[in-house]
Amino acid sequence: MPQCPNCSTELKGAYCSACGQQSIYPGDLSARRFFHELADEVATLRFKFTTIRSLRALLSPGLLTTEFVAGRRQRYLSPIKLYFVCAALFFLAAPLAGFKLTSLIADDPSGNLMRLVAARARESGLDQALFSQRFDVRVQPVYTLALGTGVIAVALMLQLLFRQAFPFGAHVIFALHYYSFLYLVTAAAGASRRFGLLDDVAAALAIGLITPYLFIAVNRVYRGSVPSVFLKSVTLLFVTFAFNYVADAGAIRLTLALL
Numbered sequence: 001m002p003q004c005p006n007c008s009t010e011l012k013g014a015y016c017s018a019c020g021q022q023s024i025y026p027g028d029l030s031a032r033r034f035f036h037e038l039a040d041e042v043a044t045l046r047f048k049f050t051t052i053r054s055l056r057a058l059l060s061p062g063l064l065t066t067e068f069v070a071g072r073r074q075r076y077l078s079p080i081k082l083y084f085v086c087a088a089l090f091f092l093a094a095p096l097a098g099f100k101l102t103s104l105i106a107d108d109p110s111g112n113l114m115r116l117v118a119a120r121a122r123e124s125g126l127d128q129a130l131f132s133q134r135f136d137v138r139v140q141p142v143y144t145l146a147l148g149t150g151v152i153a154v155a156l157m158l159q160l161l162f163r164q165a166f167p168f169g170a171h172v173i174f175a176l177h178y179y180s181f182l183y184l185v186t187a188a189a190g191a192s193r194r195f196g197l198l199d200d201v202a203a204a205l206a207i208g209l210i211t212p213y214l215f216i217a218v219n220r221v222y223r224g225s226v227p228s229v230f231l232k233s234v235t236l237l238f239v240t241f242a243f244n245y246v247a248d249a250g251a252i253r254l255t256l257a258l259l
Contacts, residue, residue, distance in 0.1 A: 061213045062220030065174045079176040090183035101135045120256045143251035150243045151175045161232045
């Protein structure tokens with residue numbers, strides 16, 4: 001192309017001198033080209049180092065959000081990329097973390113899940129082994145997606161609590177970073193139970209990590225008096241746990257319905 005299709009500047013090389021876009025060639029739209037570029041992106045050392053740097057920075061509450069809002073973004077993965085990386089790690093760790101039918105039934109003292117499973121198994125006509133196998137395959141992506149919808153819930157609550165602080169997009173960035181951290185903590189807490197840690201202890205440790213993390217992150221990003229930040233952080237925690245409880249129950253019921 002003699003002109004850049006992005007900004008119409010005359011092209012004199014492989015990249016546009018005005019906007020920096022790479023020149024377009026006929027083979028660029030082929031599936032082979034797409035997968036080649038995807039493989040290169042994943043395999044590059046820059047991507048690997050940026051991912052490791054971003055995961056380390058994620059452990060510092062509010063750091064990535066303040067860096068993003070301040071415009072210092074080159075060193076880290078974008079919030080949505082980091083979110084998907086953490087969601088993928090959670091997805092891969094889900095079986096180890098106890099997101100399997102047998103574990104879910106064992107962790108339900110009320111017996112409600114067992115009754116739902118028995119009724120659905122009779123309807124589907126599947127034997128117990130095949131039913132459990134299909135459930136385990138489906139519940140992991142369903143629960144990962146259901147948990148992720150909490151990003152919008154937290155962002156909306158932040159909009160109500162800090163209406164004058166930032167535009168709504170900044171609240172979404174905070175929520176993405178917050179839920180990225182939640183994915184890692186949830187996976188780690190679940191995995192610790194598989195290695196013999198009691199359920200109540202694992203849950204307490206998870207809450208013990210999430211609570212101060214959220215308080216420090218809110219204080220770092222939004223600022224304010226200690227009592228104000230504390231009350232708003234407690235509100236966000238309540239929204240988080242309430243929404244995650246609904247997402248948990250909804251994911252199980254939706255998975256059963258899909259069998």
